[in-house]
Amino acid sequence: MSLPHAILTALLEQPGSGAELARRFDKSFGFFWPATHQQIYRELAKLERNGLVHSTGRDSSRGRAKDYNVLAAGRKELSRWTLEQQEPRPVREELMIRLRASSVLGDVPINDELERHLGLHRTQLAAYQQLDQRGSWDDANRLQRAVLQAGIMFEQTWIEWAEHTLALQPAAETDRATSTPR
């Protein structure tokens, strides 16, 4: 049940329309909780039904932007949820399954995919680092920075692990056989 609370948090940081929220989720807020515009519209409607947010849409027509802001009940619910004891989400890493599959199958080289993911994570790390450098950090938003630093540290760990795993692979011949010699 995190998406509604993520939306409440984003709306408290800055009120806006559903589409604006979707853009913010894409470019920064959603790094730790991605959401599509369909999910966001669905949840916004539900939050409004439950009296946690209020929209200042002029009418209820389709193509008009609605501006949402958080009501007192929404702020209260967010406080409650934030302090609640919650268990960590289970990790789900497809690549780990594929490594074990490659291991048990024996003849399925996976170095290309490892390399590709390594590249993706290097790109993500660079994006986080840029956000961190360009941000103006003070005591008030230290927790926001901590979140960004978590992103940086996890990407660095991913990169370190992938490089290590690629290095220990004696499977160079197998991979070469499946890629173009050039």
Next chain:
Amino acid sequence: MSLPHAILTALLEQPGSGAELARRFDKSFGFFWPATHQQIYRELAKLERNGLVHSTGRDSSRGRAKDYNVLAAGRKELSRWTLEQQEPRPVREELMIRLRASSVLGDVPINDELERHLGLHRTQLAAYQQLDQRGSWDDANRLQRAVLQAGIMFEQTWIEWAEHTLALQPAAETDRATSTPR
């Protein structure tokens, strides 16, 4: 679409019944792809309908253990999937949302939850390290070990980040106000 492939991998490592699989998922295989017994039964039935696994259940009654093993078509499908290009799963970390919520709300101390999660991750790290030390590692299962090492590295990063984040919090008074003086 990873759960069926995770099950195929687990069955290749060692054939077994649905309940045995569920136990293996709980205690090691599922560290990177947890699954409940309901999910596993559902997927096993589907895999059998599609001709990827075969069960040697004597009859189709309820309370009797069925032994599953992987058919050639199942092995082929697993090879195909393992080599496929796949994008990394989006990260979903509730605690990060809660940190940002705490930041924007201003008066909601979250150190207690940070400490609690820190403890959980220390426990998980210890479990991974024990598995790593007790395992007998050679060239054939080096990828399985790499998976375990990913778990170790990510837990270590989590711990390092949480300690750092707790250290930078000047919110000691706020926390003390909400906990029992004792």
Next chain:
DNA sequence: ATGGCCATGTAACGTGTTACATGATTTC
């Protein structure tokens, strides 16, 4: 033979994903 446990299974629901649809606004 009964009570407890184990293995399998059903049902309902919540959330995430994908494809598509429709009304407004802008642009030329």
Next chain:
DNA sequence: GAAATCATGTAACACGTTACATGGCCAT
């Protein structure tokens, strides 16, 4: 004023979660 784009929305499905149900097995 037609086309492109933007904002909102609907529908159907996949997957994960939770609660519960049923049949077999074992111990006493």
